Amino acid sequence: MSSPLIPVILSGGNEPSGRNTAPAICIAALILKMKHPNENPLMLVLPADHSVKKVKTFCNTIKSAIPFAEAGNLVSFGIKPTHPETGYGYIQKGKVLSDSDIYEVSEVRTFVEKPNLKTAESFIEKMSYYWNSGMYLFSVERYLQELSLYRPDIVKKTKDAVVATMDIGWNDVGAWSSLWELGKKDSSGNVITGDIVCHETENSYIYTESGLVATIGIQDLVIIHTKDSLLVSRRDSVQNVKNIVQHLDLSGRKEHKEHREVF
Template sequence: MELPGGGDLIQKTFARALGLAGVDEVLTVTNRELYFKTVDEYRQVSASGCRLGFILEPFGRNTAPAIAAAALHIAATHGSDAVMLVLPADHLIEDVEAFASAVEQARQLAEQGWLVTFGIQPERPETGYGYIQIDRSANLGLGYKVQRFVEKPDSGSAQDYVASGNYLWNSGMFCFEVGMLIDELKRCAPDVLQSVEACMQAGSPMDGNGRHSLELAAETFARVPDISIDYALMERSDKVATIPCSIGWKDIGSWSAMSSLVAADANGNRLAGEVLVHESANNYVQSAHRLTALVGVDDLIVVDTPDAVLVAHKDRVQDVKHIVSELKSKGHQAHLMHRTVHRPWGSYTTLEEGQRFKIKRLVVKPKASLSLQMHHHRSEHWTVVSGMARVINGTRDIMLDTNESTFISAGHKHRLENPGVIDLVLIEVQSGDYLGEDDIVRFDDAYGRAGA
């Protein structure tokens, strides 16, 4: 989602990392289904001269395995004395100079053998963040030794923490020398390290286009403990330090946090998109794609996307996790896929579907192509909306211009390619007994997705 002022969270995090002095590589750990979308996002940010790496997970296993995998990669690539900075992709940092200064302090502490966290000077008693208690008697010059980590507190405890002056918000950002981190994982969380090592050895590496990626195998990754780096390591180690920071930090992990980025009107409404309100106050509305109207309601979060609409009371917005759990339990696809799905060749958007038919809009990047493939249960009708298409349809190899079309019968090998220099946009009408995305046999693929 584009943020107010332009750009999205991962682009901003990527640019922030590239802007630091002495960066040799930006390594991204993400789900393998998000790899090509992430690469597309990065293309919009200049990254000349910096190595780009990716570790691709088949599913989530929390932050400890992700950080362990990154550390093993960095140790193998850059040596055990390399310094590793960990940045979650859902943060905003407004004071970039103060951030760079804090990173330099953290680097120096990391080189002295500390596992370094970034503690945010609290602006208010906040119950939505974890806290770090610092040991004032252990002043390390650049920071303080951590006394303990505290989970998200109740309101009274949060007020006491802020009043004491000895507690910082836990930002979830870290800095380590990778050899030190690996040694501490061996001591404090050997099961995490050993299982991740097995995953790395069984992973599938791929190099190309100036990038290196390693896809972790689902069978071995399923045996990795699902645990955060805080629980696995930081709360168990006696070598943890923190840098107190005032860097304009925001954790955009909720719609309440997102709403703070939009200016309020006279009635306290924060409105993004085409929104009309009547006798309503203190609402946040995100509606980028169509008109949304509020009448006589207060204190609501309303988010309208092409996939779904969320309406929640401001005080209950975190409970959206219960809706996600219900979607999972019912096998609903909404928690897995958007209407617009990104692929290495471009994207497709499902416009409409019903009994025995589905209509999609395909956007194919210049010089990109879909795999040579076949479907058992559906036929497809392609109509070019803009651009030029090269189509292999059975034994035919044809070129289609705007407003031209072709029909592909079930069981026919076919391929779509964009030979031009602008995006190819076409409408695909599917019809058949089964229209699932798994009804596909790939014979050849430029992106390594063809089976045996």
């Protein structure tokens, strides 16, 4: 390999306003350029809150994508979908450039933002759409070139994007429902943490920090009880908690910003 490969881990911080990942990747690229002035290192961008079960397959896919990144492509990693998820963006693959038993590298036909359920179901049927994992591989110079030519919000329309698709047991741990998928389930399919008594309760994620939580005759719910508040949601709707946060903000409430106990 002619270029060093440097992982860049992106983790959410306490920034005063959300600016997404492009500026953070840009800062990392500039730092790497300063530290490696005579090289053009590859950046492997990895969000910090993801779960990967098939680590060996993931590593092999990354290795297979390196030549494409060295050739000047911006490589995204697409995940084979297991259900019509509305909380993820999608990548539609185009012409296949390389494939094997564990991975496939294709041209990117289009990027799609989070779809509604009907659209997500059609994506699953077409079998040419993959979840956008938010993981990328590209060279420092190539990324900075794209950023200098376009605004960050339209960089993804670049003609040099390719997608490496894979099945690695991936999960974006960005919602409570993800913890149910990853957690150890009891005989009724429940994942529970804390002082909880369940009766006729199935396939639910239940968490309490203090006090007893008792459930009767429910299924497919997420119940989160903290010292500040109580959340009850269907598992397939928990991504919409952002709507509650927006409502609290517009109402002048502070529960989503200030907590009784701060570490």
